[in-house]
Amino acid sequence: MTNTTENTESTILKAAKTVFLKKGMDGARMQEIADEAGINKALLHYYFRSKQQLFEAVFLNAFSLLAPQLNYILNDDSSVQDKIIKFTHNYITFISQHPYLPNFVIQEINRNPDFAIQIKERPQFPDIKKFKIQVDLEVKAGVLKPIKAEQLFINIMSLSIFPFIGKPLLKAFLNTDENTFSNIIEERKTVVAIFIMNSIKA
Amino acid sequence: MTNTTENTESTILKAAKTVFLKKGMDGARMQEIADEAGINKALLHYYFRSKQQLFEAVFLNAFSLLAPQLNYILNDDSSVQDKIIKFTHNYITFISQHPYLPNFVIQEINRNPDFAIQIKERPQFPDIKKFKIQVDLEVKAGVLKPIKAEQLFINIMSLSIFPFIGKPLLKAFLNTDENTFSNIIEERKTVVAIFIMNSIKA
DNA sequence: ACATTTGTTAACCATTTGGTTAAACTAAAT
DNA sequence: ATTTAGTTTAACCAAATGGTTAACAAATGT
Numbered sequence: 286m287t288n289t290t291e292n293t294e295s296t297i298l299k300a301a302k303t304v305f306l307k308k309g310m311d312g313a314r315m316q317e318i319a320d321e322a323g324i325n326k327a328l329l330h331y332y333f334r335s336k337q338q339l340f341e342a343v344f345l346n347a348f349s350l351l352a353p354q355l356n357y358i359l360n361d362d363s364s365v366q367d368k369i370i371k372f373t374h375n376y377i378t379f380i381s382q383h384p385y386l387p388n389f390v391i392q393e394i395n396r397n398p399d400f401a402i403q404i405k406e407r408p409q410f411p412d413i414k415k416f417k418i419q420v421d422l423e424v425k426a427g428v429l430k431p432i433k434a435e436q437l438f439i440n441i442m443s444l445s446i447f448p449f450i451g452k453p454l455l456k457a458f459l460n461t462d463e464n465t466f467s468n469i470i471e472e473r474k475t476v477v478a479i480f481i482m483n484s485i486k487a
Numbered sequence: 488m489t490n491t492t493e494n495t496e497s498t499i500l501k502a503a504k505t506v507f508l509k510k511g512m513d514g515a516r517m518q519e520i521a522d523e524a525g526i527n528k529a530l531l532h533y534y535f536r537s538k539q540q541l542f543e544a545v546f547l548n549a550f551s552l553l554a555p556q557l558n559y560i561l562n563d564d565s566s567v568q569d570k571i572i573k574f575t576h577n578y579i580t581f582i583s584q585h586p587y588l589p590n591f592v593i594q595e596i597n598r599n600p601d602f603a604i605q606i607k608e609r610p611q612f613p614d615i616k617k618f619k620i621q622v623d624l625e626v627k628a629g630v631l632k633p634i635k636a637e638q639l640f641i642n643i644m645s646l647s648i649f650p651f652i653g654k655p656l657l658k659a660f661l662n663t664d665e666n667t668f669s670n671i672i673e674e675r676k677t678v679v680a681i682f683i684m685n686s687i688k689a
Numbered sequence: 690a691c692a693t694t695t696g697t698t699a700a701c702c703a704t705t706t707g708g709t710t711a712a713a714c715t716a717a718a719t
Numbered sequence: 720a721t722t723t724a725g726t727t728t729a730a731c732c733a734a735a736t737g738g739t740t741a742a743c744a745a746a747t748g749t
């Protein structure tokens with residue numbers, strides 16, 4: 286077997302990722318993916334059978350990029366403070382390089398909530414249990430002000446992810462240009478952790 | 488002129504809102520909107536000419552529901568603390584009753600950023616200027632810890648809105664059922680303001 | 690009563706779109 | 720050299736979809 290096969294397959298996947306991430310399942314067109322990949326449309330079906338299956342390949346790939354980052358904050362052994370500092374910085378940095386990713390994943394799970402069930406069954410799927418025990422412990426020990434781990438988790442995710450999803454809206458509200466907004470995001474790599482820790486440090 | 492006209496028109500708008508908010512421009516089908524309204528598909532074109540124009544009517548209507556709430560926090564004369572308490576409570580309450588709204592608006596602005604330009608020109612479009620001056624003043628007066636108004640604004644929006652947009656994802660991560668998640672959201676009506684104020688109160 | 694305007698519908702149309710097919714091409718195996 | 724298996728393409732197909740039309744129904748004005 287020649288290696289053109291694998292090349293073509295990964296070329297398709299890359300192109301599909303570009304188009305699906307930008308336009309979503311409903312907005313994407315098989316012809317556009319083929320054009321992006323520079324190949325004949327029939328090849329998409331030759332390698333992936335259907336739009337649905339090609340989409341799922343892209344979706345699972347996208348999700349598997351987001352999950353490990355999360356496992357880090359949830360299962361690391363450092364203090365809650367260290368985790369928050371590292372996580373917010375890493376996550377905002379990471380998403381800056383893949384700005385379409387969170388919006389895509391969230392949008393498609395909203396469109397078809399069955400996806401959430403599917404990905405929950407995967408082994409790398411993040412589990413909040415350990416993080417919750419740790420937060421409860423530090424609260425009891427008086428290191429942190431009383432806060433429910435669930436609320437803290439939601440806050441961390443909200444502050445890290447929303448600015449990317451809501452970017453066009455926020456840009457309009459703040460009346461800033463692209464460059465200024467980038468600077469604000471850059472600043473958030475450190476400022477978000479400070480904001481959170483100011484709130485919960487006892 | 489009979490009033491059936493206005494009835495039909497508003498029936499269409501209501502149905503279009505239901506379908507567009509759930510499925511977005513790309514996912515929505517004119518036939519589905521007609522079925523939802525219980526009328527013939529041709530009537531959609533009779534009253535709104537095209538899918539695009541019907542969509543725009545729905546979008547502007549949706550946006551005009553979100554904007555006034557924002558103007559409140561930005562232009563009210565109460566202290567920053569009072570604003571944050573009132574805003575987070577009001578906004579989370581409001582969105583609970585219209586859970587598809589923010590996701591829809593953000594998604595469609597992402598799909599077509601020209602929308603952001605269009606709505607910016609409307610008179611009710613929120614302006615952050617006054618809020619910024621107020622925050623800067625309270626920081627200088629030592630009422631608040633140093634924080635940029637822009638970052639604070641993004642934080643408030645993130646903490647209020649993201650839980651609704653990311654709901655299916657958060658539900659999966661937190662491993663909670665619908666009911667538990669509703670309780671968490673309910674709790675956020677008060678807990679978000681406390682979280683923010685703990686962070687920024689000097 | 691009658692004509693005219695407005696509202697509503699079923700049938701139809703053109704285009705788009707996901708998907709298929711049969712033929713052509715390529716490269717390794719014999 | 721010839722066969723064989725895998726790869727790629729142009730042409731094609733059926734269904735879906737936004738939009739139109741022509742006829743019909745219901746109000747409204749005269």
